Amino acid sequence: MEEERRPHEPGNLEDKVDHLKEALDRHDRVLETFRQSHIQSIKDLNDQVHALSLKMEQSIQIKDNIGNSSCILAAAAASLPRIEFPKFHGEDFRGWLYKCDLFFQLFENIPDDSKAKLASIHMEGDALCWHKEFMGSRNSALPLNWDEYVRKMEVKFNKPMCKSGPKQGESTPSIKMKKPRRRICKLQGVGGDDEAKKPYFSFGPIYYKKDNVSAKEEAWQHVLKNTPGRAAATTEIYMSAIREIEKSARDSYAGEEADRFTDSQFRMMMILDGCFFLQLALHVLGGSQQLGYPADHNIFGKSTSDPRYKDVKKWIEAMFFVGNQLPLVVLKQLMKQSYFQKVINEWKPKQPSELSRKALYELLLLPEKRSYSPRMWGALESLWEKVFDSRIHWMLQQKPSDLLHGLHLLVLGPQLDLTGEEEEEEEDQDLESQQQLGNSLGAIDEKTSFSATKLRQEGIHFLLSRGIGSRSIHYTNSIFFCHGYAILHLPPILMDGDTELMFQGLRNYEISQKLDISKREVCSYLRFMSELIQTPDDAKILASKGIIQGDAKFKYKLPGILRGLASRDTYNQNLRVVKLKIKDYSPPIWKKYWHIISFGFALTILQTVYTILPYYKTG
Numbered sequence: 001m002e003e004e005r006r007p008h009e010p011g012n013l014e015d016k017v018d019h020l021k022e023a024l025d026r027h028d029r030v031l032e033t034f035r036q037s038h039i040q041s042i043k044d045l046n047d048q049v050h051a052l053s054l055k056m057e058q059s060i061q062i063k064d065n066i067g068n069s070s071c072i073l074a075a076a077a078a079s080l081p082r083i084e085f086p087k088f089h090g091e092d093f094r095g096w097l098y099k100c101d102l103f104f105q106l107f108e109n110i111p112d113d114s115k116a117k118l119a120s121i122h123m124e125g126d127a128l129c130w131h132k133e134f135m136g137s138r139n140s141a142l143p144l145n146w147d148e149y150v151r152k153m154e155v156k157f158n159k160p161m162c163k164s165g166p167k168q169g170e171s172t173p174s175i176k177m178k179k180p181r182r183r184i185c186k187l188q189g190v191g192g193d194d195e196a197k198k199p200y201f202s203f204g205p206i207y208y209k210k211d212n213v214s215a216k217e218e219a220w221q222h223v224l225k226n227t228p229g230r231a232a233a234t235t236e237i238y239m240s241a242i243r244e245i246e247k248s249a250r251d252s253y254a255g256e257e258a259d260r261f262t263d264s265q266f267r268m269m270m271i272l273d274g275c276f277f278l279q280l281a282l283h284v285l286g287g288s289q290q291l292g293y294p295a296d297h298n299i300f301g302k303s304t305s306d307p308r309y310k311d312v313k314k315w316i317e318a319m320f321f322v323g324n325q326l327p328l329v330v331l332k333q334l335m336k337q338s339y340f341q342k343v344i345n346e347w348k349p350k351q352p353s354e355l356s357r358k359a360l361y362e363l364l365l366l367p368e369k370r371s372y373s374p375r376m377w378g379a380l381e382s383l384w385e386k387v388f389d390s391r392i393h394w395m396l397q398q399k400p401s402d403l404l405h406g407l408h409l410l411v412l413g414p415q416l417d418l419t420g421e422e423e424e425e426e427e428d429q430d431l432e433s434q435q436q437l438g439n440s441l442g443a444i445d446e447k448t449s450f451s452a453t454k455l456r457q458e459g460i461h462f463l464l465s466r467g468i469g470s471r472s473i474h475y476t477n478s479i480f481f482c483h484g485y486a487i488l489h490l491p492p493i494l495m496d497g498d499t500e501l502m503f504q505g506l507r508n509y510e511i512s513q514k515l516d517i518s519k520r521e522v523c524s525y526l527r528f529m530s531e532l533i534q535t536p537d538d539a540k541i542l543a544s545k546g547i548i549q550g551d552a553k554f555k556y557k558l559p560g561i562l563r564g565l566a567s568r569d570t571y572n573q574n575l576r577v578v579k580l581k582i583k584d585y586s587p588p589i590w591k592k593y594w595h596i597i598s599f600g601f602a603l604t605i606l607q608t609v610y611t612i613l614p615y616y617k618t619g
Contacts, residue, residue, distance in 0.1 A: 085118060090126035093157040094247075097150065101243070104146075113143035130156055147263040158247075182405045182513060185254035187322040189511045199321035200314045203273045205257045205266070206323045215299065219276040223339050226292050238337065242267045245329045252327035252401050274326055274334045280315050281360045282343060285352065290343045316356060316498065320505045322512050325402035328363065335368050344368050353549070356498045359407040363400070404509050411506060412521050413469020413491070450531040450582070452538040455488070459587045462545045465489040470525040471574060475581045486585055488578075490547045493529070495554035500561045507565055517569050524572040528579070530562035 083106065086099040100119065104110060110118065120131045134152060138144070186206055187197055202209045224231045242249070249270060250258045258266060279291055283300050293300040299315075318324055334340060349365060352358050400406035452462065465472040469491055477486040493499075503526060510520040533539050533548075536556045542548045548555050571579060 085122045087122045087124060088119070088127045089124050090130070090157055093153065112145050115146040116144045116149040119149070127157070150263065182401050183254040184252055184325045184327070184402050185323055185512055186257075187508060187512050189514070190508045199318040199324040201318040203277055203318065203324050204326050205253065205261060205269065208269070213272070216272040216276045219279050220272050222279075222291075222293070223275050226342075227337075227339050238271050238334070239267055241333050241337065242270050242330065245327075245333050248329050249327045252329070270326065270330045271334070274330050277319065277326055278331060278334055278340060278364070280319065281364055282340075284316060285349050285357060285360055285365060287343060287347050287349060290347045313497075317501055320356065320404055320407065320502060322404065322505060322508045325404055328400055328402050328406065331364060331403075332367070335364060341368070353494050354496045354498060355407070355411070355494060355502045359403065359410055362410065363403060363406040404505060407502065408506055408509060408522065411469055411525075413467060413471040415471065450579075451534045452532050452541045453535070455532075455582065456541055458585070460486045460488055460582065460585060462542060462547060463487045463489050464546045465491045467491065470521060473525075473528070473575065473578060475578045477581070477585065488582070490542070492546065493548050493550075493558070495548060495550035495558060497554070499550075499554065500565070503561075503565050507567070518572055520569055521572050523567050523569045524575050526562060527566045527569065528571065528575050530559075530566035533559050533562055535559055
C-alpha cells in the first residue's frame with residue numbers, strides 16, 4: 001500500500017510537475033473551447049444586427065417611395081398651379097385625350113399607373129359611370145396602365161359625331177370615323193395553303209416576326225445618328241408624329257391584327273418598320289449616297305450592278321406582298337421628318353419607268369418633291385401646278401390606304417368618268433341589257449381567235465394610248481378619228497425583272513380584298529392581254545408600236561407570263577364593251593373594192609403615159 005501511494009507523495013517532484021502540466025493542458029482546452037464559443041456568438045450577433053439593419057433600410061426606402069408617389073401630384077401642381085387636369089363628361093374623346101397628352105408631357109414625373117386614377121378623379125356624368133363599371137368588371141390585379149385605359153375608353157366614347165353635329169351656318173368641321181374602303185388584309189383565297197405563304201421579311205402587324213428587328217433597329221439608329229439633337233428628343237418627335245395619325249393607321253388594317261399591340265408598341269413598330277421601309281425605297285430609287293451609309297454596308301451599300309443586289313430584291317418583293325404593308329399615312333408622316341427631308345432636298349432623282357419603282361416614286365417621293373419646286377411667277381407657276389397635278393392629283397384623290405393599293409390605282413389609271421362609285425353602279429345597271437351579249441361572248445371566247453396577229457390580218461391596227469393605265473384601253477372605228485381604219489388603243493407594258501411579281505401581287509390583292517368578280521380589273525386586264533399576246537409574234541407586233549417596252553429578253557417571255565397569271569374571270573365593263581366591238585368588226589365595203597379601184601387607177605395612169613409619149617417622140 002505504501003508503494004502504491006508513493007508516486008503521489010509531495011516529496012516526489014517529478015510527479016508533481018507532470019500533474020501540473022496535465023492540469024494546465026485541461027485548463028487550456030477549456031479556455032479554447034470557451035473562446036471559440038464566444039467568437040461564434042459574437043459572429044451570430046453581428047449577422048443578426050446586419051440583417052436587422054437591411055430590413056430597416058428597406059422599410060425606410062419603401063416608406064419614402066410611398067411618400068414620394070403620393071406627393072408627386074402635389075409637387076407638380078405647386079410648380080404649375082394654374083394648369084388643371086382636363087375634365088371629361090363623355091363627349092369629344094379625341095380632344096380630351098389630346099389635352100391629357102399635353103398635360104402628361106408637362107408633368108413627366110407622374111407614374112404611368114397613376115394616370116388612370118388622376119383621369120378618373122376629373123370624370124363626371126357618363127364618363128364617371130363608365131369608369132365605375134369598368135373598374136368593377138376588371139379581374140386583373142395588376143396596376144392599370146394608361147395605354148390600356150385609353151383603349152378601353154376609345155371603344156366606348158370614340159364614336160362618329162352623328163348625334164349632335166354642327167348646326168347650319170357653323171363652320172365646325174365634322175370628324176369622319178369611317179374606315180377606309182380598302183384595308184390591309186392577309187393573303188387569302190388564292191389557292192393552296194394560304195397560311196404557309198409568308199413574305200421574306202415582315203412589315204407591320206400581320207406577319208410580325210421578332211427575328212426581323214435587328215435590321216430595323218440599325219436603320220432607326222442611323223436616323224437618330226443623322227438627326228440633329230438628342231436621341232431622346234428625336235424619338236419623342238417621331239412618337240408624337242405617329243400619335244397624330246395612330247387612329248387612321250390602326251383603321252387601315254382589317255380585322256383585329258393591330259389590336260394585338262398596345263399603343264406604345266404599335267407606334268414603335270410603325271417607326272422602326274417605316275424608317276427601314278422608306279430607306280429601302282429611297283435606296284431602290286437611287287438615293288443610296290444621300291442616305292449616308294458607308295459604301296460597304298451589307299444592304300444600303302450595294303449598287304444595282306452588284307451581284308449581291310438580288311438580296312435587296314427579296315426585300316422589294318416583301319414590300320409588295322399582300323398584307324405586308326404599312327399604311328401610307330404613316331409613311332407620309334415619316335417622310336416629313338428632318339432626316340428624310342434632308343435626303344430629298346439633296347437629291348434629284350430621275351423618274352423611273354419600271355412599275356415597282358414608279359409606284360414608290362409617285363406615291364412617296366413625288367408628293368414631297370413638290371415642297372422643293374422652284375418659285376415661279378404667273379403662267380410658269382400655273383403650268384408647273386398643272387403638270388404636277390396631272391401626274392399625281394388623280395391618284396391622291398383616291399386616297400390609297402397603302403403602297404399596294406396605290407400600285408393598283410397606278411396600273412388601272414383614272415376613271416374615264418370621274419363621277420364616283422355610285423354613278424358607276426348606275427351605269428352597270430343601265431347596261432344589264434348587254435349582259436346576255438357578255439355571256440354569249442364568254443361562251444365563244446375559246447372558239448374566237450383574238451391574237452394581235454389575227455386582228456392585224458383582219459385590218460385592226462394598234463396604237464399607244466394617250467391615257468394612263470388599263471382603263472384607257474378603247475377601240476375606235478371612225479373615218480374621222482382613225483384615219484379610215486379600226487384602231488385598238490393600248491397602254492404601255494414595261495417588261496423588267498419585277499413585272500411578273502408586280503402583276504402577281506396585284507392579282508392576289510384583288511382576290512384577298514374579296515372584290516366582286518366584275519370589279520377585279522387587273523384580273524380582267526391580264527386575261528384580255530393574255531388573249532391578245534399568245535405568241536412571240538404577237539409580242540413583236542405590239543413592241544413595234546411601242547406598247548411593249550423594256551428589255552428585249554423579257555418581251556418574248558410575256559406570253560408565258562400572261563398565261564400563268566390570267567384567270568377565267570369575266571371581263572369588267574370597259575373591256576367587255578371593247579371585246580364586243582372587236583367581235584362585231586368587219587372591214588368597210590369600200591376596202592373590199594380597194595384592190596379593183598387601185599388596179600383601174602394604175603391602168604388609167606399607164607394609158608395616159610402611153611398616149612402622151614408618142615407626142616414627145618414626134619416633137
